Amino acid sequence: MENYSSAIVPHSLQNQNSMELKLHSSMASLEPVPRKLNTVISSHSKFPHFSPLKPSNCSLPSTPLCSYAVPDSKNPTTNSNKVQPRRKNATPTGCFAQKTQTSWKENLPREPKPKLDNTHNRVDQNCQNALFDATTLNVNLIELCEEGKLAEALELMGQGSVADYGVFLVMLNLCEGTRSLESGKRVHEFLRRSRFRGEVELNNRLIGMYGKCGNMNIARKVFDRMPERNMSSWHLMIIGYTENGAGDDALLVFQEMKEAGIRPESETFALVLAACAREEAVEEGLLHFESMKEYGIVPTMEHYMEVINILGNASQLNEAEEFIESKPFQPEDDIWEALRNFARIHGDMDDEKLKGLSGQRRSWRCGFWA
Numbered sequence: 567m568e569n570y571s572s573a574i575v576p577h578s579l580q581n582q583n584s585m586e587l588k589l590h591s592s593m594a595s596l597e598p599v600p601r602k603l604n605t606v607i608s609s610h611s612k613f614p615h616f617s618p619l620k621p622s623n624c625s626l627p628s629t630p631l632c633s634y635a636v637p638d639s640k641n642p643t644t645n646s647n648k649v650q651p652r653r654k655n656a657t658p659t660g661c662f663a664q665k666t667q668t669s670w671k672e673n674l675p676r677e678p679k680p681k682l683d684n685t686h687n688r689v690d691q692n693c694q695n696a697l698f699d700a701t702t703l704n705v706n707l708i709e710l711c712e713e714g715k716l717a718e719a720l721e722l723m724g725q726g727s728v729a730d731y732g733v734f735l736v737m738l739n740l741c742e743g744t745r746s747l748e749s750g751k752r753v754h755e756f757l758r759r760s761r762f763r764g765e766v767e768l769n770n771r772l773i774g775m776y777g778k779c780g781n782m783n784i785a786r787k788v789f790d791r792m793p794e795r796n797m798s799s800w801h802l803m804i805i806g807y808t809e810n811g812a813g814d815d816a817l818l819v820f821q822e823m824k825e826a827g828i829r830p831e832s833e834t835f836a837l838v839l840a841a842c843a844r845e846e847a848v849e850e851g852l853l854h855f856e857s858m859k860e861y862g863i864v865p866t867m868e869h870y871m872e873v874i875n876i877l878g879n880a881s882q883l884n885e886a887e888e889f890i891e892s893k894p895f896q897p898e899d900d901i902w903e904a905l906r907n908f909a910r911i912h913g914d915m916d917d918e919k920l921k922g923l924s925g926q927r928r929s930w931r932c933g934f935w936a
Contacts (some may be wrong), residue, residue, distance in 0.1 A: 750776065772788045813843075842876050
């Protein structure tokens with residue numbers, strides 16, 4: 567009885583120990599412990615005769631007493647960290663789950679993506695490259711213009727085809743040759759939005775085209791807006807006004823030219839004399855003819871012919887004949903033929919006089935005056 571009584575724990579102490587074990591067990595359920603320990607760890611037992619079992623001193627039961635460790639009530643965090651080693655093959659939990667999963671996927675070998683049949687895409691790309699190739703477009707536009715298909719060429723430009731310097735030059739020449747004002751305006755609009763809008767030669771072609779199409783108002787606007795001009799620019803304005811029956815405006819352009827400090831050339835005076843012939847400005851025409859000496863320009867047959875036209879248009883055939891006789895040059899057939907035509911038009915000469923002019927032409931051919 568003594569041995570049995572000595573092994574009995576007081577009831578009050580037993581109740582206290584039972585409550586502590588329940589508390590410890592509930593706290594221990596929060597953390598796992600390796601199953602190999604197979605024991606209950608308690609570092610704060612109040613009974614010295616209850617020492618914790620050691621695996622080296624006693625045999626372990628086949629069934630584990632508890633699968634969770636009892637943490638220290640004073641420092642449960644430290645105790646739980648000691649009894650929870652990191653397992654290599656453990657499934658990640660908590661905040662590390664996503665990172666570990668991503669890293670795990672990144673380490674997997676990537677399968678090559680299946681190759682798609684992009685033959686159709688390559689064909690479309692090649693077609694686009696060919697469509698928007700500048701050289702090909704320019705060649706096509708020039709070929710269309712050479713074939714007279716100006717409307718088709720302008721349609722391509724409206725769809726995005728880019729014209730270069732040569733294409734604009736061919737188009738403007740074609741518009742000028744066909745007297746197509748509306749097509750010329752469209753070409754002008756494309757040129758205005760291109761990088762060639764300041765080119766002198768292209769602007770000169772615009773002036774010539776508008777002059778041939780009979781719209782000198784737009785030609786004058788192009789002329790006034792040109793950043794640079796050359797001699798051809800002035801000549802084209804004089805020609806345009808003269809051909810459209812505005813010889814006075816042509817003479818005004820010549821006056822502006824001299825005021826701008828531009829020295830007239832031999833061709834300039836031929837155009838000015840033609841403008842005077844258009845307006846039948848005899849006195850002014852003779853003055854311009856004589857002023858050629860001031861610029862050191864020797865009159866050519868073209869200048870003499872224009873003087874005959876001035877006198878002939880003004881019905882001054884006698885003065886025209888005297889002008890021919892006074893000049894030290896051998897008149898060509900064109901001069902005598904022009905004089906005869908003026909005589910027929912105005913009716914100022916009879917048949918005998920006309921025969922005399924023909925005889926004078928034959929005498930000049932022989933080298934002497936009859």
